[in-house]
Amino acid sequence: MGRTRRKITVVGAGFVGSTTAQRLAERDYADIVLVDIIEGMPQGKALDLLEAGPVERYDARVIGTNGYAETAGSDIVVITSGVARKPGMSRDDLLLTNAKIVGDVTRSVVAASPEAIIIVVSNPLDAMAQLAHHVSGFPRERVIGMAGVLDSARFRTFIAMELNVSVEDVTAFVLGGHGDTMVPLPRYSTVAGIPITELLPPERIQALVERTANGGAEIVSLLKTGSAYYAPSSSIATMVDAIMLDKRRILPCAAYLQGEYGIDGLYVGVPCKLGASGLEEIIQITLTEAEAAALQRSAAAVRDLANVLRQNGLLPA
Ligand SMILES: NC(=O)c1ccc[n+]([C@@H]2O[C@H](COP(=O)([O-])OP(=O)(O)OC[C@H]3O[C@@H](n4cnc5c(N)ncnc54)[C@H](O)[C@@H]3O)[C@@H](O)[C@H]2O)c1
Numbered sequence: 001m002g003r004t005r006r007k008i009t010v011v012g013a014g015f016v017g018s019t020t021a022q023r024l025a026e027r028d029y030a031d032i033v034l035v036d037i038i039e040g041m042p043q044g045k046a047l048d049l050l051e052a053g054p055v056e057r058y059d060a061r062v063i064g065t066n067g068y069a070e071t072a073g074s075d076i077v078v079i080t081s082g083v084a085r086k087p088g089m090s091r092d093d094l095l096l097t098n099a100k101i102v103g104d105v106t107r108s109v110v111a112a113s114p115e116a117i118i119i120v121v122s123n124p125l126d127a128m129a130q131l132a133h134h135v136s137g138f139p140r141e142r143v144i145g146m147a148g149v150l151d152s153a154r155f156r157t158f159i160a161m162e163l164n165v166s167v168e169d170v171t172a173f174v175l176g177g178h179g180d181t182m183v184p185l186p187r188y189s190t191v192a193g194i195p196i197t198e199l200l201p202p203e204r205i206q207a208l209v210e211r212t213a214n215g216g217a218e219i220v221s222l223l224k225t226g227s228a229y230y231a232p233s234s235s236i237a238t239m240v241d242a243i244m245l246d247k248r249r250i251l252p253c254a255a256y257l258q259g260e261y262g263i264d265g266l267y268v269g270v271p272c273k274l275g276a277s278g279l280e281e282i283i284q285i286t287l288t289e290a291e292a293a294a295l296q297r298s299a300a301a302v303r304d305l306a307n308v309l310r311q312n313g314l315l316p317a
Contacts, residue, residue, distance in 0.1 A: 005061070006030040008240065009071040009113070011105050012081030013042040013064065015226055016121060018049075019233035020078055021062065025049050027237070028058040029244055033071045035064075036081070042066065074113040076243060078236055079132065081105050082122035095124055095305055099314050102128045106135040117278040119239055120145045120254070121232065125178040127305035129254045129267040134315055140256035141278040147178030148252025148269040149235035150228075154215035155184050158208045163199060165191055174212065174252055175269050175291075176298030182269070183294040184209045188285065242274035249274055255282055261295060266306065268299045 008024055010017045013036035021034045032049070036042040046064030053059065063070050071077070082098040102122050109116065118136060120129040120143065129145030136143055151174035160167040169192045176183035186205045189196045196205060211218070219228040242249040253272040257263040260282045261270060271283040287295065309315040 006244065007033065007071075007074045008244075009033040009035060009074040009077040009109070009116075011035045011077065011079045011109065012122070013038070013045050014080065015229035016232050016236075017078070017080040018045045019229045020080065020236045021045070022049055022052075023233050023237040024240060025053070025058055025060040025062050026056055027241070028060050030075065031061040031063070033063050033065060033074065035066070035068065035071060037066060039066055068108045068112040071109065072112045074109075074116045076119065076240055077109045077113060077116045078119045078121060078240070079105055079109070079128075080121040080236075082128070095127060095308055096312060096314075098122050098124070098128060099131055099309055099312075102131055103135050103314060106132045110136045110138070117142045117144070117243055119236060121236060123178070124305055126254050126267040126269070126302040127309060130256070130302075130306050131309060131314060133256055133267065140258070141280070143256070144239070144272070144274070144279050145178075145254025145267055145269075146232070146236050146239055147182075147254055148174050149238050150232050151178065151182055151184070151212060151215065151269075152252055153231055153235055155189065155208065155212040158211050159189065159191065159196055162204060162208060163191060163196075173271065175271075176295050177268055177302040178254065179298075179301060180213060181294070181298035181301045182213050183291060183298055184212050185287075185291060187288075187291075239274060243276060243278060246276035247274070248280065250283060253279070255279055257282070260284055261287075261292075263296075263299050266299055266302055268295070268302055 008030045010021045013034045021032050025032050034042040034046045042064030046062045049062040081101050120132045122128045125145050125147045133143040152172045155172040156170040160170045172189035173185040254267045254269050255272050273281040
């Protein structure tokens with residue numbers, strides 16, 4: 001009997017990973033494998049999710065494991081494993097800790113699912129995507145980072161709140177690395193097709209842009225421990241939908257640039273077409289001088305992190 005259902009693996013069964021598994025199980029288009037190093041934890045969460053199936057009416061099988069045998073032949077693998085920054089930890093400390101985890105995880109993922117499309121979520125996002133791309137040896141079409149969908153969802157939320165309109169009518173674009181240097185693009189952010197630059201004064205737009213850039217930190221400071229996971233998991237599921245259902249959606253994702261936007265050999269957030277084969281196209285849009293400069297600054301911040309990985313022998317020189 002051949003396998004008939006498709007398979008999605010989520011590595012890391014913490015807040016982001018388990019919420020992602022829930023959202024994907026509820027979509028009911030694939031079986032879900034949840035992997036974590038903590039014994040019993042992914043198994044317990046998976047069983048709990050499986051038992052929600054009869055009530056929510058999904059047949060997706062949900063399996064939890066501490067290994068990779070069950071992940072074999074996955075169509076998509078979402079990597080959320082890693083640690084969050086703790087007081088006293090430098091950014092580089094977090095970078096190297098998560099680099100070790102993401103590197104090890106990627107090797108195991110690739111051995112079990114050589115044809116998978118990898119969606120990287122662990123932070124610092126762009127550097128982790130760069131590492132997973134290198135370690136996997138996969139083409140750039142099959143290693144994509146999630147950040148822009150989340151950042152633009154936050155921007156859309158704040159625009160809708162400001163204008164008292166439905167979030168459904170708001171589209172927004174955020175480019176660049178996932179961090180303080182992200183580049184929200186008001187000119188390409190619209191309400192029912194009308195650019196927000198026509199609807200809001202520049203100082204209000206600037207306030208929304210700043211709140212978006214600090215969107216993650218705002219939630220971390222409220223939660224005190226841990227970081228956001230509802231909107232991140234929704235954003236991951238949007239990317240998975242685009243691939244699983246071959247929707248060819250244009251979404252801002254971290255992609256390996258090879259000259260696009262004047263950036264070479266680096267993961268940076270840009271508009272991407274996502275479909276059945278993963279990254280199908282990088283859309284190049286015209287930027288103003290100020291926007292282009294902001295994107296270059298953002299890319300420089302990613303390059304700094306990639307250089308730390310290089311100095312530690314984790315990326316080739
Ligand atoms: N890209 C984004 O927009 C975005 C958004 C939110 C969170 N994140 C990042 O996602 C990551 C996960 O966040 P979270 O809130 O779920 O954290 P969490 O601490 O709740 O979960 C992380 C899980 O990874 C597991 N893990 C650690 N090493 C592992 C390994 N080698 N193999 C398998 N599992 C392993 C841990 O046991 C833990 O359960 C963090 O790095 C966070 O910064 C990124």
